[in-house]
Amino acid sequence: MxxxxxxxxxxxxxxxxxxxxxxxxxxxxxxxxxxxxxxxxxxxxxxxxxxxxxxxxxxxxxxxxxxxxxxxxxMDEQIEEIELTSVPTAATPPAAVPAAARSSTSNSVAGRLHITPRDEYMAAFADVDAPDFGIAPLGDDLQDDKADAPVPTLDLSQFSLAPVGSDMGELKKAPAGPAPDISHLKLQE
Incomplete structure (x- = not known):
């Protein structure tokens, strides 16, 4: 049914x-x-x-x-599957292929995924150059190496150090005014 x-x-x-x-x-x-x-x-x-x-x-x-x-x-119909093209036989020998490309599926050529379109809609994406992303082995470094940033050349000859205990230009607080006269105030019980 x-x-x-x-x-x-x-x-x-x-x-x-x-x-x-x-x-x-x-x-x-x-x-x-x-x-x-x-x-x-x-x-x-x-x-x-x-x-x-x-x-x-x-x-x-x-x-x-x-x-x-x-x-x-x-719901009983078969789900249509995407067929991936196989690796051409005239490709470079396995020894020359990098380890990352060899570890990925055999459906990729030089790190790129090639698919056969299943219908008219998917045919529009047949020429899209999509990388074949795989899963890295456990413990691999996933971040690309960054080039070290060049050290900036700064001319600091115009600066000098102040002697220990020097006032570094901090503003002094204004002296407090006289205390208010509260002699006229009394407490009542």
Missing amino acids: ARYEIAFSAQLAPGAQLELVKTNLGKLFQADEQRLALLFSGRRIVIKSNLDAAGAEKYRSTLERAGAVVDVVD
């Missing part, structure tokens, strides 16, 4: 107004503004999963009447 999931990617039915669809979905799901903002963020959100065909159609039609376009996906 096939199982389906309902996913929403903030797509609206033709002619639907965004505010009206938000209001309708807010009523359907009893959602607050924060959940509606997440729902309309543009990311693919699974609303319900593990439905039979009748339940999936019921959800789809209800959400369509609310103005939302949802995807009904068969």
Whole structure:
């Protein structure tokens, strides 16, 4: 028996107004503004999963009447995998390849990942030059070596040291004025 999931990617039915669809979905799901903002963020959100065909159609039609376009996906379908191209046989011998490139998968050539596009959307990224990042062995230094900064040449001949105990220009506090006359004040019980 096939199982389906309902996913929403903030797509609206033709002619639907965004505010009206938000209001309708807010009523359907009893959602607050924060959940509606997440729902309309543009990311693919699974609303319900593990439905039979009748339940999936019921959800789809209800959400369509609310103005939302949802995807009904068969959960039993095989997930499409990306095929990686193999290393050409005319490549440099393994002894000449650096250890970092040898430790990565055999699907990389000179530290670059090559993929075969699975569909029209992925074909747009076929010419992207992406590095093949791998996982470094335990204990390796992951930070690139930095060149030592040049020591600045400073002319300090114009400065001198003051003798010990010298006043270094600190301002002295003004002497306190005379104490106020409080002889006229008395305590009563």
